[in-house]
Amino acid sequence: xxxxxxxxxxxxxxxxxxxxxxxxxxxxxxxxxxxxxxxxxxxxxxxxxxxxxxxxxxxxxxxxxxxxxxxxxxxxxxxxxxxxxxxxxxxxxxxxxxxxxxxxxxxxxxxxxxxxxxxxxxxxxxxxxxxxxxxxxxxxxxxxxxxxxxxxxxxxxxxxxxxxxxxxxxxxxxxxxxxxxxxxxxxxxxxx
Amino acid sequence: xxxxxxxxxxxxxxxxxxxxxxxxxxxxxxxxxxxxxxxxxxxxxxxxxxxxxxxxxxxxxxxxxxxxxxxxxxxxxxxxxxxxxxxxxxxxxxxxxxxxxxxxxxxxxxxxxxxxxxxxxxxxxxxxxxxxxxxxxxxxxxxxxxxxxxxxxxxxxxxxxxxxxxxxxxxxxxxxxxxxxxxxxxxxxxxx
Numbered sequence: 001x002x003x004x005x006x007x008x009x010x011x012x013x014x015x016x017x018x019x020x021x022x023x024x025x026x027x028x029x030x031x032x033x034x035x036x037x038x039x040x041x042x043x044x045x046x047x048x049x050x051x052x053x054x055x056x057x058x059x060x061x062x063x064x065x066x067x068x069x070x071x072x073x074x075x076x077x078x079x080x081x082x083x084x085x086x087x088x089x090x091x092x093x094x095x096x097x098x099x100x101x102x103x104x105x106x107x108x109x110x111x112x113x114x115x116x117x118x119x120x121x122x123x124x125x126x127x128x129x130x131x132x133x134x135x136x137x138x139x140x141x142x143x144x145x146x147x148x149x150x151x152x153x154x155x156x157x158x159x160x161x162x163x164x165x166x167x168x169x170x171x172x173x174x175x176x177x178x179x180x181x182x183x184x185x186x187x188x189x190x191x192x
Numbered sequence: 193x194x195x196x197x198x199x200x201x202x203x204x205x206x207x208x209x210x211x212x213x214x215x216x217x218x219x220x221x222x223x224x225x226x227x228x229x230x231x232x233x234x235x236x237x238x239x240x241x242x243x244x245x246x247x248x249x250x251x252x253x254x255x256x257x258x259x260x261x262x263x264x265x266x267x268x269x270x271x272x273x274x275x276x277x278x279x280x281x282x283x284x285x286x287x288x289x290x291x292x293x294x295x296x297x298x299x300x301x302x303x304x305x306x307x308x309x310x311x312x313x314x315x316x317x318x319x320x321x322x323x324x325x326x327x328x329x330x331x332x333x334x335x336x337x338x339x340x341x342x343x344x345x346x347x348x349x350x351x352x353x354x355x356x357x358x359x360x361x362x363x364x365x366x367x368x369x370x371x372x373x374x375x376x377x378x379x380x381x382x383x384x
Contacts, residue, residue: 023352023353023356024353024357025338025353133379160215161217164212164367165216165378165379168375169365170362170364171361172361172362173359173360173361174362182356182357183325183356183357184360186357
């Protein structure tokens, strides 16, 4: 469907975000260069972290925006027992430890999205609750071995095997859990 | 992961069900031949329809099952305002009328699954609530033109464009809405 902006740019290394934005049937380019360092300021509340990161990625974008260009940045975090879970360390033990923490519990997923143009900046968040079944050691072992979910907040992909066998309930947007609340993004782009 | 059954057979014409069963990383074959006719008995309550269909597809399977074989049959229905919505008539007007009915409302999706072997039959249902944003005429027009959702209960695919731009909330299993509650199927297969 036709939109009024001239150019859409996604600043994200996440293949899921690229896939989700593609699903909106919009043309866009990917440009991941930003000087922003993803460091959480001491004392920041977990639920404020994704917006801090999404705004920071936009602020550190490596070049000036063009006339009519919209830049999309986003960040996703998992909050379980009041603790923020980002990506695990890139090893099986760290990923398995996160999954054992999520097993049999309900956690919160928050994604913040920031749309920046020369004239303005629109930002919003979306929250979903995700309930995992009680996972067996064999299931955690199989998933971390085969899928190596080291680039994912909370060490799981809702669209992967563990999301098929292990998630019994979502309250909110499924695509928000994947990394981009496309229903809100679409409506924001429709009014931009 | 290893399971104890010798052979898994899916009796379903739905490409979504094939994709979802593949996502469980199990080997299976597809055999869609059943003599069952999908006719709703007069007076049947909407929420009983999917189980009637799933059991019927299994009962009409065209050949005897083998020793150690599990047959999976399933059926999905959308219930909106107390009315059962199956697949639309294969034309744009019928699909658009269903989407206008779902727009801005919460509806229920029920999938019934039946696992049949020589020794026993296990069956279960799963329910999810789906809330659509208020859809514009342009959105309904674009989706029905481009995606022709004639083979889908309720005239929409949650995994397609309309599910990206138009669904603001799910309560329950996303994959149940796609056509197969894989978390329950996985656990049922684990104990079979």
